[in-house]
Amino acid sequence: MRPVAARLKPIGPSPTVRLGALVNEMKRRGEDVISFSVGEPDFPTPPHIVAAAKKALDAGMTKYVAPAGIPELREAIADKMKRENGVPCEPGGIIVAPTKHAIFLAIMGLVDPGEEVLFPDPGWVSYAPMAHLAGAKPVPVTADETTGFELTANALEAAITPRTKALVINSPSNPAGSVFSKETMRGICDVVADRDLFLISDEIYEKILYEGTHLSPASFGGMFDRTVTVHGFSKTYSMTGWRLGWLAAEASLAKQLVKVQEHTITCTPGFIQMAGVAALEGPASVVRGMVDEFRARRDLMAAEFASVPGFHVLRPAGAFYFFPRYDLDLRSDELAERLLTEAKVAVTPGAAFGEAGEHHLRFSYACSREDIRKGMARVRDFVRALRK
Template sequence: MRIEDMIAKKVAQMPPSGIRKFFDVANEIGDVISLGVGEPDFDTPWHVREEGIYSLEKGKTVYSANAGLLELRQEICRYMQRRFDLIYSPTKQCLVTVGGSEGIDLAIRTLIETGEEVLIPEPSFVSYKPCAVLAGGVPVPIPTREEDDFKLTAHELEKAITPKTKILILPFPNNPTGAIMEREDLEAIAKVLRDKNIIVISDEIYAELTYGGEHVSIAHIEGMYERTVILSGFSKAYSMTGWRLGYAVGPAPIISMMIKVHQFAIMCAPTTSQYAGIEAMRSGDEDVRKMREAYDQRRRVMLDGFRSMGLSCFEPKGAFYVFPCIKRMGMTSEEFCEKLLMDQRVVVVPGTAFGESGEGFVRASYAYSIEVIKEALARIEVFVKKHLK
């Protein structure tokens, strides 16, 4: 018996994350500046940490309900109404997950039968495609383009729909492009979907990190509330990545089945994190505002930096990434990132890590201090001037 032959083919054939490769190399080299990690550089706000600590001191370390602490679900639903004018029942339409990533997996596994298709606008977060494959689904990429501000257009969506289409992933604000979908864009998407049996999984983890306007959820568009599962979490807005806390809200029949899968696979999200999450939802709006203002300043510095060195760069209006075009360099995205790392000790991520349509682009995160960003940009400019064609 060969152990390798016992591994499921869909797992063995799955490529590793295109992001991790560069971190592994960077860890072996000194003097590296990384713009590669999609993680806030802020500490979790102290009052949130304190609530987690206090829950431990009080011995609140037992399992919660499978769906999460009722008090947290109530706060999540109040937040959804307060911020996005969406009303959900904390007992029937809300589930607390182990980060937003578990929510992606749960939603897809709950909905997909073998052979059904999952539409995925790309470039986008690396987990959607593997989760679709592991659930027995067929991922169908829909390329988005710089000339469309990396938005999903109704025309491209309609072209991609087949009788096997079951799910549309809507990943906006987008990682890696920073693109957002505005109300008129969502209304056009909704018009395509209203007469079709397609569920939307709207990943809104970056909803609080939008610049120049308020985030609009597709669930707020007429006819979409009943067919949309919203996934979000605490990692990005509240700088709580290591707490592994997320949530899903949506139609009660879907949420109840997601809870069933979650019940057997996970049991419940970490109790300590849930108590911290209650405090974040209840009293964290000002923390979010301050962090968003800091990201906005960094966004402008990084955008101006790439443009001034001669690289075109679409203006991101959400998340904390820029997605400059490096086609003038005469290199693939992978080559650019490898050579930049070895030559100038700066890590950025090739656009192809987020789908084939990311070729010719790289992702740089501005979840770093202004000082780090400026030093990284100075190094990148040296590299660009040396190789620009």
């Protein structure tokens, strides 16, 4: 058979998706696996959101809609972006798309083949593959625990070349749960503006925040025109399976980026978008309740880590992950595999998030407190036995 496209060569299967499938397979076989590997809230989607989608389906909203999204949702999003994020975007600058696809639209629409896309290391697993798909070169920028997992202006400066076109940042972050300070964000914005780059700000965890305030770099002076801000419903409203999110940009830029959507997925389903309107316009207490529970789980898991020898944790200020460094003489994929097969606990190897993630593991606490207690006891016993 003739070979597939060269652009697929550097891309492996998504490590997080692969691990999830393995855990499901073990559970199907009846094994008592505790999973700290999924980046998915375990709460049901709030009922008023489900009801809005059902109502729209019953009303026959089952046809194509406008590629950039239905007016009701684009208006609700633009209003939210202005009010909560200080981002001066108009409904015309909003493109409704699954969050992951919104990031893909930005990279495909902003970066030419051969140009470079910078992103944090450790960082989310899909930024580099998306750069490859665009024919661009992904360039990791170290943002490890020496800077509290914040990407600094100095590290950014050092990574820029004449071919650099865009930087992707993610605060609150996956995998470390770090939240960039105002100084860090200001420093990044200054470099991005000075070096005439685009900024893609992945803010999917904006509401899963325990300390500090969320900052949208597009609200900083002079940044709006060069920033594509990406948000999503998945984590905030426990809507991972609905595939709903958005990007916000200056309207003439959004008009260009939407071409990628028009010729790939056409649009996001209209009845799903009506659920999005209900989510944004519904009670804020729903989100607060979930975040309070995540905070309690974070505190519980932090306490549990205190008795795991050789695991060094930074307390995450946002998202729902711990990213401890360990001092065992094992690669992170080896340790994760042994934890899964021998202790029946699934975690994600840190190396999946970049070179700087080696000798770390990612623990998601988007699971019950009971699972956290049980799973962490297994981790503690396993690590203690291993160190003997």
